[in-house]
Structures are given as C-alpha cells and as structure tokens.
Amino acid sequence: MSKQQLEQGACAGCGVKLHTESADKPGFIPASALERDPAICQRCFRIKNYNEAISVTIDQDDFLKLLGGIAATNSLVVHIVDLFDFEGSLISGLQRFVGNNPVLLVVNKIDLLPKGVNMNRLRNWVQKQAKTQGLQTVEVVLCSAKRNIGFDRVIEALAEYRGKRDVYVVGATNVGKSTLINRIIRDYSDLDRELTTSRYPGTTLDAVHIPLDDGHDIIDTPGIVYNHRMTEIVPRSVLQALLPDKPIKQMVYQLNDKQTLFIGGLVRFDFVEGERQSFTLYSSNALPVHRTKLERADELYADHRGEMLAPPTKEQLDEIPAWTRHRLTVRRGSDTDVFISGLGWIHVNGGTGALIDVHAPKGVRVILRDALI
Structure with a gap:
C-alpha cells in the first residue's frame, strides 16, 4: 500500500x-x-x-449526524436488536432519524432462549413492544446469526423490501450486527473479507460500505453505546460471564416475602412483600445465584462482595457505579417480567402481586414489562 x-x-x-x-x-x-x-x-x-480489544471511542455527535442523514436518503433500514436485551438495545427515537424509510426489525440471538419457546407468540410480543416504542416496522424477523437460524428469511426480506436502494444496518453495540453482515458478505457478496467481530461492545468504528451487484451498498454503521446496559459498565473480563453463548437454563426460585437473591455481585433482588410464589430467572448460567433472608442481605454483601458474591471481583466492583434501588409494584393478575438491561430478566409467576426492590449499578435500566415467555 x-x-x-x-x-x-x-x-x-x-x-x-x-x-x-x-x-x-x-x-x-x-x-x-x-x-x-x-x-x-x-x-x-x-x-x-x-480476541483482545483495544479501547477506543467514536465521537457521538458524528454518529448522530450519520444516523440523522438516513432520513434524507431513499433506503431500507435494518435495525438489529438483541432479544436477550430487547429494551436495552432498541434505538430510542429511531423513527425520527429514518424518516419515511421502511424499517426491517431483525431480532437476533433467539438461540439463547430455552427450548420450546413459541416463535409466533414471541414475534407478536416483539411487534407489540416495538409499537409501544413508536417504531413502525415492515416485518419482524427472528434469527440467530451465530447458529444460522432464520437467516434465510433475513436475506429474503432484504431482497423483498430493498428494491433498488441502499441498506443501512443500525443497532446498539454487541447485538450481533457485524456477525449478521459477515453472513451476508460470505453468502451473497464477492467481497473477499469480513468485518471484525468479537464479544466486546463497539467493534465497528465507522460506517462500512459493502458494495452490492446492482451498484448500491449495504452500510454498516457503528453501534450506539447505551450506558443503561449492564454490558457497557462492567469490566471486559466480566462480559464472558454476563453474555450467554448457549441456550440458558431458566432457574425457578420459590420465595417467601422478605427473601433476597444475589445474582453474582451485580444485582440484588428483594421480594419485599406478597404471598409465597415462584420467580423464574433468565440470565447467563455462568452467574451464580445466592439466596438469603432480606434481614441478612446487607451484612452478606458487605462480608462477601467480590468473593462468594462474584463476578465481579472486589477490585472490579470499585470500578462499577454503586447500586441504586428500584422499587417495583407488580399488579395482581398481571403476567410480568422484571427486566434488567444487559443481565436478563426475572419472571414473576404468582399472579398474586408483589412488591420488589432491585439493587443494580446506578444508570442500569430496570423496568417492568409484559412477560416475554
């Protein structure tokens, strides 16, 4: 060169x-x-x-300018989200950035769900959640880029909705965007290279133009960094435990009120008030869970943080924002998840209502939502 x-x-x-x-x-x-x-x-x-990332940043203003420029084009917008962190990886206000351009919503990482999940129900759930966020989609495609599940439909939908237009691929960091584009390059393009992929957030640094046979491009944009996701605030060595890489085995806990679950040293879940009921935890199986009485929770954390209650280690915990408490009221008769962005969710099974406190690093999004499963 x-x-x-x-x-x-x-x-x-x-x-x-x-x-x-x-x-x-x-x-x-x-x-x-x-x-x-x-x-x-x-x-x-x-x-x-x-498999080693060097820490670099991209100017957010430039990124928003890039995203804002899509509205002035005639393009198909492919928004890739991580099913395991749906609310955390959905781009806030995307509709106003893309204007009248059609949006194809590709929901990646369905391979992480336990076996036997009803895909039609899942698709309906995604459509409802997207609509709630003000996003209008031409179609929702469920897939796993890593396991090649549903990928044929992604390619068919691209051809169906693109016409003679460019395709912008957008998403938050670490949703599998580059992995998906690599599959397109490998199977449907003559381009003799692949984008860099790793388990680290923020791998793609600038817009990458991938030429198509008809003179148009697929444009891969950098991932948006959302600090409300647990995956963005933990040290990189903790990501291995936080991000599942195979189907999760849900864990069911029968709890009386005034009982607590610690998920590693990252989150504390307090069942403050309600009838005895079960809670199903959907998170990486590499994160150990410890149960204790609520009255002992503060003492247990003070004595065992970063050791028995790990990951992260004690030193790593000092790098992470201190916990803040989220008080959540689950209505009687509702079918509800407690969603913790970047970590997973806890399904409240009782239907009898519950008062719950979730302690998580400050800034991490913790919300109630309609049950996914």
Whole structure:
C-alpha cells in the first residue's frame, strides 16, 4: 500500500481510516503491516488473532449526524436488536432519524432462549413492544446469526423490501450486527473479507460500505453505546460471564416475602412483600445465584462482595457505579417480567402481586414489562 493509498484507505475490518502515526488512535496500522491484504488496523488484528480489544471511542455527535442523514436518503433500514436485551438495545427515537424509510426489525440471538419457546407468540410480543416504542416496522424477523437460524428469511426480506436502494444496518453495540453482515458478505457478496467481530461492545468504528451487484451498498454503521446496559459498565473480563453463548437454563426460585437473591455481585433482588410464589430467572448460567433472608442481605454483601458474591471481583466492583434501588409494584393478575438491561430478566409467576426492590449499578435500566415467555 503506497502513502497515497494509505491516505485514502479504510480498515477492511472496522471501516475506520488507516494511519501510521499514533498507536493509541483508531485506525493505527504499523508500517510493517501496510502490505497486508486486506489491510486491517492494529485493533482489528488483535481482536481477530487474540480476541483482545483495544479501547477506543467514536465521537457521538458524528454518529448522530450519520444516523440523522438516513432520513434524507431513499433506503431500507435494518435495525438489529438483541432479544436477550430487547429494551436495552432498541434505538430510542429511531423513527425520527429514518424518516419515511421502511424499517426491517431483525431480532437476533433467539438461540439463547430455552427450548420450546413459541416463535409466533414471541414475534407478536416483539411487534407489540416495538409499537409501544413508536417504531413502525415492515416485518419482524427472528434469527440467530451465530447458529444460522432464520437467516434465510433475513436475506429474503432484504431482497423483498430493498428494491433498488441502499441498506443501512443500525443497532446498539454487541447485538450481533457485524456477525449478521459477515453472513451476508460470505453468502451473497464477492467481497473477499469480513468485518471484525468479537464479544466486546463497539467493534465497528465507522460506517462500512459493502458494495452490492446492482451498484448500491449495504452500510454498516457503528453501534450506539447505551450506558443503561449492564454490558457497557462492567469490566471486559466480566462480559464472558454476563453474555450467554448457549441456550440458558431458566432457574425457578420459590420465595417467601422478605427473601433476597444475589445474582453474582451485580444485582440484588428483594421480594419485599406478597404471598409465597415462584420467580423464574433468565440470565447467563455462568452467574451464580445466592439466596438469603432480606434481614441478612446487607451484612452478606458487605462480608462477601467480590468473593462468594462474584463476578465481579472486589477490585472490579470499585470500578462499577454503586447500586441504586428500584422499587417495583407488580399488579395482581398481571403476567410480568422484571427486566434488567444487559443481565436478563426475572419472571414473576404468582399472579398474586408483589412488591420488589432491585439493587443494580446506578444508570442500569430496570423496568417492568409484559412477560416475554
């Protein structure tokens, strides 16, 4: 690669502009690697070969400008969300950014759900939740990019709704956006490379244009970083335990009121008041759960945080915002989940109502929602 090509070149993995000047800035490529084909930045090289991410940030104003520019185009918008963190990964106010362009909602990671879930009911649930958020969709496609489930329908829907238009792919960090686009590249494009994918949030740094046969592009945009997601605030070494990579086994707990569940050292769930009932936990099975009496919860946490109540470690807990309490009232007769963004959810099974306190790092979204399962 000549100096002139370098000045114009972009990383084939994440799309950021390449340079050889400063190793701590996005797009750095060592001079010795300039002849590599395809040319990828040092960050992508290390993710690809060592599964190791180097921390970099993208200017949020530039990102919002990029998103805001979609309304002026004639495009199909593909919004990818993580089913396991649906409310946390849905882009707030997307409709106003995309204008009149059609939105195809692709719900990824359905492979993480326990076996036997009714897909029609799940699709109806997603449509209802999207509508509540003001998002109008031409179709909801359920898929797993990783396990190649429902992927044929994603490709069919792209062809069906695109016509002769560009396709913008948008989503929050770590929803599987690049994995999905890699499948499109591998199966439906002549492009001899794939985007960088890893288990770390924020892998794609700049808009990546992928040429299609008819002269239009698929445009992969950087993921939005939402700090209300647990996955954005924990140290990277904790992500391995937090993000499930195989179907979860739901855990059912029969609780009397005044009992507490600790989920690792990340969340505390207090059943404050209500009739004896069961609660079903849907979270990564790598996170241990400890039950205790509410009256002992403060003492247990003080004595065992970062050790028995882990992950994270004691040192890592000091890097995470302190807990804040969310008081939630579950109505009698309702079918309700307690949703904790980035961690999963707890289904309230009783139907008899409950008063619940959830302690989670400050800023993490904790809400009640209609039951997913």
